[in-house]
Structure formats: C-alpha cells, structure tokens
Amino acid sequence: GNSVTQMEGPVTLSEEAFLTINCTYTATGYPSLFWYVQYPGEGLQLLLKATKADDKGSNKGFEATYRKETTSFHLEKGSVQVSDSAVYFCALSDLGTGGFKTIFGAGTRLFVKA
Amino acid sequence: EPEVTQTPSHQVTQMGQEVILRCVPISNHLYFYWYRQILGQKVEFLVSFYNNEISEKSEIFDDQFSVERPDGSNFTLKIRSTKLEDSAMYFCASTYREGGNQPQHFGDGTRLSIL
Numbered sequence: 001g002n003s004v005t006q007m008e009g010p011v012t013l014s015e016e017a018f019l020t021i022n023c024t025y026t027a028t029g030y031p032s033l034f035w036y037v038q039y040p041g042e043g044l045q046l047l048l049k050a051t052k053a054d055d056k057g058s059n060k061g062f063e064a065t066y067r068k069e070t071t072s073f074h075l076e077k078g079s080v081q082v083s084d085s086a087v088y089f090c091a092l093s094d095l096g097t098g099g100f101k102t103i104f105g106a107g108t109r110l111f112v113k114a
Numbered sequence: 115e116p117e118v119t120q121t122p123s124h125q126v127t128q129m130g131q132e133v134i135l136r137c138v139p140i141s142n143h144l145y146f147y148w149y150r151q152i153l154g155q156k157v158e159f160l161v162s163f164y165n166n167e168i169s170e171k172s173e174i175f176d177d178q179f180s181v182e183r184p185d186g187s188n189f190t191l192k193i194r195s196t197k198l199e200d201s202a203m204y205f206c207a208s209t210y211r212e213g214g215n216q217p218q219h220f221g222d223g224t225r226l227s228i229l
Binding site: 032034036042043044045046049051089093096097098099100101102103104105106107 | 155169213223
C-alpha cells in the first residue's frame with residue numbers, strides 16, 4: 001500500500017540555520033502531497049501542499065517540491081526561527097475503497113535554539 | 115477562518131467504560147474523518163464518513179468503535195468498552211468535497227487516557 005517515510009528526529013538547529021526534512025513516498029499513481037505541522041499542545045495544521053509533479057508548495061518561508069522521479073517531497077526553510085519548533089508530518093492523499101484519506105509519515109520533531 | 119472543534123480536550127476514563135469523543139466539523143463540509151495518534155507514533159486513519167454512512171474503516175476500527183452524526187453539526191466517535199491501548203490523541207478532520215488534492219482540516223484533538 002501507499003506509505004510515507006520521513007527522516008527521524010529530533011532535529012536541533014540554531015536560529016537562522018537552514019532546514020531540510022527529508023520525505024519520500026511510495027504510491028500507485030500520483031497522489032497529492034502535504035506537509036502538516038503540529039505545534040506543542042495543538043492539532044495538525046496544513047503547512048503546504050503540492051498536487052502534481054514539479055509543483056512547489058510554499059508557506060511561511062517553508063517550501064517543498066513534488067519530485068516524481070525521486071518520489072520525494074523534502075521540506076526546506078532557509079532561516080528557521082525559535083517559533084518553528086514543532087513536529088512536522090509529511091503526508092499523502094490515498095485513494096482507498098471508500099474514498100480519500102490521509103497517510104502520514106512518522107513525524108519529525110524540530111527544536112530551534114535561540 | 116472556520117475551524118474543526120473537538121471536545122473535550124482531555125478525557126480520562128476507567129478501562130471498560132464507554133467514551134464518546136465529540137467533533138464539530140466546519141459547517142459546510144461533507145466528509146468527515148477520525149484519526150488517532152498513540153504517543154510517540156504516527157497519525158493513523160480510523161474511519162471516513164459521508165452521507166451518514168461509513169465510507170471506509172481501517173483494521174483498528176473494530177466492533178468496539180462506532181461513529182455517528184446525530185444532528186447537522188456534530189460528529190462523534192464512540193468506544194464501547196475501552197482498553198488501555200486505546201489511550202491516544204484522537205483527531206477529527208473534515209473536507210468540503212472529496213478529491214486527492216483536498217487537504218483535510220483537523221481539530222486540536224482529544225487526548226484520551228485510559229486508566
């Protein structure tokens with residue numbers, strides 16, 4: 001079945017450092033891809049999405065490009081802030097027998113130090 | 115921006131008791147979902163619901179679980195006889211229309227603790 005694999009955390013960075021969180025997927029067809037973020041004590045918020053190959057999703061300085069050839073959707077940010085500390089989930093939209101559902105990676109915890 | 119709201123934020127229940135987790139999806143949404151996240155693990159799909167019936171359910175969603183949309187606004191998840199391993203964060207989600215490019219809108223979750 002379809003699945004998402006993302007790099008294990010935690011990732012610890014200093015403020016203004018460059019961030020990459022790797023994500024690869026296994027899927028039949030071409031699913032939409034998402035990054036969700038979970039801040040401490042909160043729910044899952046959509047950070048960005050890409051719906052087809054070579055699409056770039058971006059939001060709040062974060063970017064990810066849908067790479068069909070490498071089945072990847074790596075999350076990047078040029079300069080992280082303390083407020084970016086959270087858990088980041090890569091996800092894809094999976095078409096099952098009863099319609100679409102979201103399949104999540106394991107999550108990567110990011111700590112940003114001042 | 116409209117939100118999915120879940121109550122309670124934290125539920126503590128004795129093993130074997132029934133529990134009902136409540137969700138109010140975004141008002142014009144038509145597709146509803148429950149997911150759970152056991153502490154330290156990934157978010158897992160439980161069930162999807164549309165037009166007053168279950169569209170799909172996972173292996174986790176056994177006979178102890180049920181969902182209901184009792185009125186025009188609420189969407190509930192019931193666990194009939196809770197087990198210790200049901201302790202998790204439960205997330206409700208909704209979308210307006212179905213399609214692979216439609217991100218699901220999630221609530222803040224209910225943390226269920228089974229004693």
